[in-house]
Amino acid sequence: MLAVRKSRKLIDIGLRVKLKQIYPCTCTAQTVLYSTRKLGEVAANVEDIRNIGISAHIDSGKTTLTERLLFYTGRLGEMHEVRGKDLVGAKMDFMELERQRGITIQSAATYIDWNNTNINIIDTPGHVDFTVEVERALRVLDGAVLVLCAVGGVQSQTFTVNRQMKRYQVPCIAFINKLDRMGSNPARVLSQLRNKLSHNAAFLQLPIGLESDHEGVIDLIQQKAIYFKEPYGLNIVEDVIPQNMRTEADHKRQEMIECIANVDETLGEIFLDERSPTEQDIKAAVRRSCVARNFTPVLLGTALKNKGVQPLLDGIVDFLPNPSEVTNYCLDNSKGIDKPERVVLNPERKHTNPFVGLAFKLEAGRFGQLTYLRIYQGGLKKGDVIYNTRTQSKTKVSRLVRMNADEMEDVSEVFAGDIAALFGIDCASGDTFVNKGNMHLSMESMFVAEPVISMSIKPAKQADIDNFSKGIARFTKEDPTFRVHWDNENKETIASGMGELHLDIYSQRLEREFGAKCVLGKPKVAFRECLLHTVEFDYLHKKQSGGQGQFARIIGKIEPLPAEDNTKLSFEDQTTGTNIPKQFISSIEKGFRKACEKGGLSGQKVAGLKFIIQDGVTHPVDSSDLAFSTAAEMAVKEIYLDPVWNILEPIMMVEVNTPADFQGSVMNSLTKRHAVITGTDALDEYFTLYCEVPLNDMFGYATELRSLTQGKGEFTMEYSRYCPALPDTQEELIQTYQQDIEQSHTKKKKKN
Incomplete structure (x- = not known):
């Protein structure tokens, strides 16, 4: 018994894609925009809104997944790959550097409609150097999709993202991606999700085939098989569960119910009474426990092969909270800044409530500074006057837009729960905006990590000094982890950031966007x-x-x-x-x-x-x-x-993935770099090593690893903590400092 599920919207998209193949000039991405609302309108009901982020480790498929979400909801007329052969690139990676390197550098915002629900999405970077982009996105989001690679599983950056979600109490759905890859093992990933991240997680779906045999998924709640037909996955065919998987499906369904019943009182009573829960009972229990962060639903698919994306959209709508289900606080400073009181914000979409909004991200747009604003209370419309509680300055809202990556769509008004962007506002990331009479209200600030690496930076040509200064001023304002100061002793400009890639990206952006080619000096570790x-x-x-x-x-x-x-x-x-x-x-x-x-x-x-x-x-x-x-x-x-003094140095958590043949040489090279091995993991022919290494010993490791593993090895590292430096390192730093002092004295004597 087959049931073919095709929405009118999806059929329309499929026809347009086929027309595009036959008549390339007759169908453009701009013509394929579907929405149940007119331009300039936002959802009237707060229950019809979801604010989510797509977060994961590097190369887990976040941007590819977002591309599919846009396509299946009609926001895109055709899909492109992160490193596509047509040189177009993914919609959310709109910066030239992102498309060139194949990585996400800046978080990008968009919005889609699915089942009459408005879903605001922020696609975040996976590289640890740009972790502040994830931090400020999760600060303002109500839910998240944690993307996990079916082969790599829980990796180093996954731990960081998980900590950030925990810091801001963000509920999440786990999506195990890349089931089509060789060596995919979703059961292993679920085990890591439970053991390494301490999630009470369970499958809501089972894969029908893995690697090249992957065809679809089994929905354990509805107890049916779902197949994704056609190259674009537009035809969703529902069928009975295959005979050879019914026993496993029954077992996993029971396991899922037990996991939820342990944390949900209503389903727990049904389970103890030995009654069989209905589909509605299970869905309601999953939603309650997910919103309370007591349970993590696990969905499956492969975004690249267009399988499992539509059920994920259903899961976002069904299980993640709307803005009214999340308790947000602001600080009431009416009794003094030293004695702030936490006040619960009202999520009702009414202009009558005092307006409170948080500027969580700044970006240089074509028409000046673009300020991303999350509305937490009240409403905002064009022509309103708002006040910055930090600077006490007031601004008239001349233009109000919603972002679709690098495109803007004007809206007339926004309410609590919406994410919008404003032009022409002089502010910093983390500033709170209110309306007149509410200057005593302010949002709690977000966590910003301290930079761990520094380099000298200067323009290659003295004629570019003005453009260089403009670029530095803009980037330091946009990114709180990128800091620049003048070293008066050495007479040079010092840039500090989260890693070599971080500083290298800003150096390239200065050249591309401001025409100021830069010269970076030798990296310097931020000792303490x-x-x-x-x-x-x-x-x-x-x-x-x-x-x-x-x-x-x-x-x-x-x-x-x-x-x-x-x-x-x-x-x-x-x-x-x-x-x-x-x-x-x-x-x-x-x-x-x-x-x-x-x-x-x-x-x-x-x-x-x-x-x-x-x-x-x-x-x-x-x-x-x-x-x-x-x-x-x-x-x-x-x-x-x-x-009585000691020198501290930053210690990095390092994860190295290599073919098992190179295990010995990789471990020896890390031991020479004073690594402390914290764990190992083996999967088929690959070997993963987890260790902690002083940042000072990690320079040049990328080149060494490539030569040791014939270019097959890769590694990631992220800041862990500061620890006392090794005696040799301390001695070297002290001697270098004494030499610098002596040289400085010598120069002064010569001048005199």
């Missing part, structure tokens, strides 16, 4: 200096030899922070009475932080310290902010002379 144990101080700063005097005495101690906070600086005021007036406390903190910009051991930044001010003495005339700031700075610099 830290105290080994607590040191007390009692410092008197006194200058009363004529003119306006300076007097400040401070007493306290500096102690190391715990290992998990060794990249932070902390300040605590324990003074009592009026020995140090409270207005000078902020100046003391300022002096402390200024002194920590450069340590005394190797000239690196100081971190992992807690400065505690306990007492002090003031002068009725000569005490001032400058005096106390200088006293704190000099107190820290005096402690630099004590031999």
Whole structure:
């Protein structure tokens, strides 16, 4: 008994694709745009909205999957590959660099309609160097699709994405992709999802064949087989479960019900009463437990071969939350910035509620700065005046658009739950916007990782200095993990980022977008200096030899922070009475932080310290902010002379995948780089090695790995934590710093 399921929309697309093949000039992507709403309209009901992100490890198929989502919902007239032979490239990778390298660099937003539900999608990068793109996307999304490779399974960046989802409490659906690849094993991936990521996960589908024999999936909830016919997968044929898979399907269905019943009270009662749950009972239980992040539904398919995408769309609508099912908070600072109160935001789509929106991403558009805005409360329409709570500035909304990758569609108004973009607003990533009278409201900020690598950067030609400066100003504003500063000692500009690729990409973008070809220097690791144990101080700063005097005495101690906070600086005021007036406390903190910009051991930044001010003495005339700031700075610099300091270095989590034949040589090369092996994994003829290596020892490893494995090996790495550097590394850094000081003194003497 066969049932062929074809929507009018999909039949239309299929006809247009075939027409395109016969009459290339008669059908363009622009003509194939379907929507149940008119241009400029958004969904009226909050239950008809989903805000999701597509996140995964590198090369798991995120962008290819997004391309299929756009095609099957009518947003695209034809599909293209990430590295297509027609040189078109995927819709969401619209930057020239992305299409050239075959990777996603910037997150891109779009929206689709499926079953009368508006789905806002953000396609995020997989490379760890661009992890901030994933971070800020998940900060504003209500749900996510975690894409896993059926061969690679849970990989290094999967852990990072999983931590980010946990940080922002984002429910997710797991989609095991690439079932058509040689060596695909979805059962192994499910086991890793449970054991490595600690997800209560279960299959909602089973694969019908794997690798080249993959034909479709078995829906365990509806208990039927689904086949995807035609090269484009437009015909969805539903049939009974194959005879040879019925036992396995029954077993897996029971396993799925048990996993859900363990975390869902309603289904648990049905299970304990030994009643058979209906299809509606299971779907409702999956949705409740998924929204509560107690259960992760696992769906299957292969985006490249156009199988399993439409059921995933159904799963997004059926199981991921709408904006009203997610509790979002803002901070009410009406009682002072030091005593903010968390307030629950109202998700109702009404203009009567106070407007609250978060600018989560900035991008340079053709008409100026493009600001991506997530609306959390109230509504916004063209002509409204909104206020930036950080800068207190007001802006009139002249244009309001929804993004489809690099294309814009004007809308007249947006409401709570929508994602839109504005032009001509001067702001930074993470700023909160409100309407008049609500300046005391602000959204909680997102987590931004500290840069781990630095390089000197300068324009190849002095004539390009203006364009170079414009590009640097724009990129540092767009990306909070890309930072640039002037090193006054070495007289050079230093760019800091999350990895070599990160800095290399921005160097190329400066040349392509601003015409400023750049020269990058040797990579420098962001080392840190830290105290080994607590040191007390009692410092008197006194200058009363004529003119306006300076007097400040401070007493306290500096102690190391715990290992998990060794990249932070902390300040605590324990003074009592009026020995140090409270207005000078902020100046003391300022002096402390200024002194920590450069340590005394190797000239690196100081971190992992807690400065505690306990007492002090003031002068009725000569005490001032400058005096106390200088006293704190000099107190820290005096402690630099004590031999109680240590150098910290960034440790990277490294994952190496190679053919098993090269296992020995790869392990030897990593051991020479001071790697600590944390785990291994073998699959057929391939070998995966997990280890932790100091970043300082990883330069040039890509070239070495290629030569060791005949070009067949690949590796990924991401920042893990800071740890004490090896004795040899510390000694080398100290000697280099001393030599630099001597050279600097020599140059000054020659000038004089």
